Amino acid sequence: MAPNEKxxxxxxxxxxEAASGRKPSEIAEAANARGCRTKAPVGGPWSARQVLATLRNPVHVGMLKDGRSFRLGCHLTIVSHELFDAAGSALAKRRTRHAKSVRYGPMWPLKGRLECGTCRRPLSxxxxxxxNKVYRYYxxxxxxxxxxxxxxxxxxxxLENAVAAQLPNRTRDDIISQSIRQLVDHVVYDPTSGRVEIEWLSLDE
Structure with a gap:
C-alpha cells in the first residue's frame, strides 16, 4: 500500500527536524505555522504529544502491530531505519540531559535482554x-x-520503540530511563519475519 505522499x-x-535536535514542541509549532494538519479525518493542529507519538511509531519503518508483538508489514516505509534511529537517539539524549543521569552517549536499555530468533544467541x-550523529544498532x-x-x-x-509500544500505561521514557529492565526478562527478534516477542518479568505495576 502506497502512503499518502503529502x-x-x-x-x-x-x-x-527531530534528528537535528529540535524539540517536539518546536516541531509542532513549526508544522502548524506551515499549515500542516494531523491525519484525516481529524485534521487538527499538531501538539508536542502528537509529534512524539509520530516519532515513536515503528509503522513508519515498515512494522505492523501483530497482537502483542510487531512484525514486518507489506506497506512501504516512510522513513529510513537510519533516520528513525537518529530521531530516537536525539530524543533520548535530550531526555537524559534533562534528567542529568547521563551526560553524553547512547544508552543500551535492552543490552543483555535481546536474543536472535534465528540462532538464539545474544544481540550485542x-x-x-x-x-556529529551517532547511529545505534543491535x-x-x-x-x-x-x-x-x-x-x-x-x-x-x-526494537526499543517496538518494546515500548507494548508497555501498558507507559511510554518510551521508560525505555530511556532504563526502568524497562525491571519489566522485561528478554526480547526475541526474528530478522526473517520482523517479529518482536517479549517475555515479561512483571506488568502489574
Whole structure:
C-alpha cells in the first residue's frame, strides 16, 4: 500500500527536524505555522504529544502491530531505519540531559535482554558515527558453539520503540530511563519475519 505522499512528506520532515535536535514542541509549532494538519479525518493542529507519538511509531519503518508483538508489514516505509534511529537517539539524549543521569552517549536499555530468533544467541550493541550523529544498532555477531553469526544488525530505536509500544500505561521514557529492565526478562527478534516477542518479568505495576 502506497502512503499518502503529502502526509508522508510531513512525517519525513518531522523526523529530520527531530534528528537535528529540535524539540517536539518546536516541531509542532513549526508544522502548524506551515499549515500542516494531523491525519484525516481529524485534521487538527499538531501538539508536542502528537509529534512524539509520530516519532515513536515503528509503522513508519515498515512494522505492523501483530497482537502483542510487531512484525514486518507489506506497506512501504516512510522513513529510513537510519533516520528513525537518529530521531530516537536525539530524543533520548535530550531526555537524559534533562534528567542529568547521563551526560553524553547512547544508552543500551535492552543490552543483555535481546536474543536472535534465528540462532538464539545474544544481540550485542554497536554504534557508528557520521559527523556529529551517532547511529545505534543491535547486532547478531556471537560465535558461540562454533557457528558463524547471522551477521545482521537492526536499528536500536526500532526494537526499543517496538518494546515500548507494548508497555501498558507507559511510554518510551521508560525505555530511556532504563526502568524497562525491571519489566522485561528478554526480547526475541526474528530478522526473517520482523517479529518482536517479549517475555515479561512483571506488568502489574
Amino acid at each position: 502526509e508522508a512528506a510531513v512525517v519525513r520532515w518531522m523526523f529530520s 550493541p554497536h554504534s557508528t558515527r557520521h559527523g 547486532r547478531c555477531r556471537a560465535t558461540a558453539g562454533g557457528r558463524s553469526p547471522c551477521g545482521y544488525q537492526v536499528p536500536a530505536g526500532l
